[in-house]
Amino acid sequence: MVQTLFSIVKFSAPCNHSKRSSPESKSLTTPILKTHLIAIVGVISFLLLNAPLPWLFGPLTSCLITALLGFKLKVYEPLSDGMRTILGVAVGAAVTPAFFYSLSSLAPTLLIVPIFTALIGIIGIIYFKKIYKYDFYTAYFSSMPGGVQDMIVFAEEAGANVRSVSLIHATRILVIIVVLPIILSATWEVKLTNPPGIPLQEFEVFQLILLFISAILGWWIAKNLGLFGASILGPLILAAVFSLSGLLNNRPPAEIIWAAQYFIAIGIGVKYVGISAIEIRRDILAGLGFSLLLVCLTTFVLVIVLMLNLAEPVEAILSLAPGGQGELLVLAIIVGADLTFVVAHHLLRIFFVILGAPIIASLLPPQYKE
Numbered sequence: 001m002v003q004t005l006f007s008i009v010k011f012s013a014p015c016n017h018s019k020r021s022s023p024e025s026k027s028l029t030t031p032i033l034k035t036h037l038i039a040i041v042g043v044i045s046f047l048l049l050n051a052p053l054p055w056l057f058g059p060l061t062s063c064l065i066t067a068l069l070g071f072k073l074k075v076y077e078p079l080s081d082g083m084r085t086i087l088g089v090a091v092g093a094a095v096t097p098a099f100f101y102s103l104s105s106l107a108p109t110l111l112i113v114p115i116f117t118a119l120i121g122i123i124g125i126i127y128f129k130k131i132y133k134y135d136f137y138t139a140y141f142s143s144m145p146g147g148v149q150d151m152i153v154f155a156e157e158a159g160a161n162v163r164s165v166s167l168i169h170a171t172r173i174l175v176i177i178v179v180l181p182i183i184l185s186a187t188w189e190v191k192l193t194n195p196p197g198i199p200l201q202e203f204e205v206f207q208l209i210l211l212f213i214s215a216i217l218g219w220w221i222a223k224n225l226g227l228f229g230a231s232i233l234g235p236l237i238l239a240a241v242f243s244l245s246g247l248l249n250n251r252p253p254a255e256i257i258w259a260a261q262y263f264i265a266i267g268i269g270v271k272y273v274g275i276s277a278i279e280i281r282r283d284i285l286a287g288l289g290f291s292l293l294l295v296c297l298t299t300f301v302l303v304i305v306l307m308l309n310l311a312e313p314v315e316a317i318l319s320l321a322p323g324g325q326g327e328l329l330v331l332a333i334i335v336g337a338d339l340t341f342v343v344a345h346h347l348l349r350i351f352f353v354i355l356g357a358p359i360i361a362s363l364l365p366p367q368y369k370e
Contacts, residue, residue: 031074038062038073039266052192053181055261056330063269064174073270075263081231083263085215086252087329088232090197092214092239093251094339106344108310109319113348116301120145120322121357123297124290132286134164140361142168142290145322146353147229148271154358164283170271171287172294176323177268179295180331188313190335197333200253210248211256214239228354229347232326236343251333261330268327294322311341319345 042062046054067073124143128134134142137160141151148169155165184190215235222234242248251257275284298320305316318332325346332342 031072032076034071035063035073035075035266035270038066038071039262039269042265043262052185053261053334055258056177056265058265059262060174060177060265060269063266064272067269067272068275071273073266073273075266075270080263080267082215082219083260084231084326085219085235086256086260087326087333088218088235089211089214089239090251090257090333091232091329091339091343092218092236092241093211093243093248095236095240095243097244099340106341108308109305109316110345110348112301112305112320113345114352116297116320117145117322117349117352120294120297123293127290127293128286131289132282134286135160137361138164141165141357142286144353144357145172145294146350146357148173148324150228150350150354151357154361157358158361163279164286166271167275167279167283168287168290170268171284172291172322173324173327174268175288175291176294176321177327177331180317180321180323180328183317184314184331184335190314192334194334194336195254196257197251197254200255203250203253207248207250208253210242211239211250211252214242214248229325229350232329233347257330257333264326264330298322312338315341318342322349325350 039059039062042058042060043054044058045062046058051057063073121140121143125136125139128139128142129136132139137155137158141155141158141160142165144151144154148166151169152162152166156162181192185192218235218238219231220234221238222230227233239248252260298317301320302313302317305311305320306313310316311319314335315338318328318335318337319342321328325343328346329339329343331337332339
């Protein structure tokens with residue numbers, strides 16, 4: 001495992017083969033290398049402690065602590081985005097003809113998603129406006145449980161406080177990704193130590209080639225078509241095509257999924273770089289309070305779903321939890337949940353928020369924006 005860590009760092013650090021590196025190059029690579037060294041310390045520490053999810057919680061913990069202490073951390077964005085393609089491929093590889101036969105059984109829980117999402121938005125707006133006195137657009141886009149980058153773009157266009165929106169969403173994702181494994185393990189005794197896939201050395205070369213093509217080509221096509229969540233959705237669709245055709249029979253190897261966990265964890269931690277004491281008192285506390293509300297709301301809806309026997313407990317909580325799509329897919333892979341069930345619900349939620357949030361914001365009467 002440790003050897004895999006160093007290969008990740010070697011691959012992720014941008015190389016400069018010239019003898020003299022420019023100041024701009026040094027200012028870029030030094031924080032990136034420092035970030036990976038800190039992340040590696042986190043992973044190794046969790047491995048030595050035999051703690052659960054070392055590739056996720058290890059770098060998340062070390063990067064979060066150092067960011068809050070004022071260290072300048074940075075990620076290489078193209079590589080971080082590229083690692084998310086692994087999650088799309090993992091889901092796509094799980095799509096079989098049986099999935100389409102079972103779509104009708106998803107209808108009841110899928111119908112809950114837009115209602116639940118709207119409820120989150122309404123409660124969130126009231127919470128942020130009344131308690132923390134945010135302006136309407138900051139409160140509005142902080143409340144929408146969509147993709148972080150999408151909400152930041154919408155918030156900027158609407159004139160909201162982008163930094164507050166970013167920190168609140170980062171806190172939402174952080175709380176969900178930390179709390180969910182604890183709930184899954186304590187309530188349903190889900191094992192968090194199972195390998196997320198078969199070892200790399202047991203993979204056929206042809207299968208690896210198909211996984212690579214699904215990831216890179218799927219991402220490129222989706223990005224050029226302007227699809228939302230292109231780094232996950234594009235690879236998912238192409239891998240599903242290969243899976244349905246009978247060519248692709250395995251999801252990515254364990255080592256590659258560990259690498260995806262590693263980069264996702266770093267991405268969460270670095271969002272807290274440069275945070276001030278005022279932002280901690282205001283935005284982080286607001287985000288923590290909102291996350292607590294989300295946990296309570298999710299629990300309420302989850303109880304209804306389980307009482308009506310609409311879904312299995314693990315799939316239900318992973319599908320309804322308003323966390324980041326990539327982060328929840330990582331958890332779904334680790335615990336062995338039905339990936340197609342989980343991703344169907346999150347795609348609907350993200351689709352509903354991305355299409356609906358800006359339209360609803362523009363149509364609301366002025367008195368609601370005061």
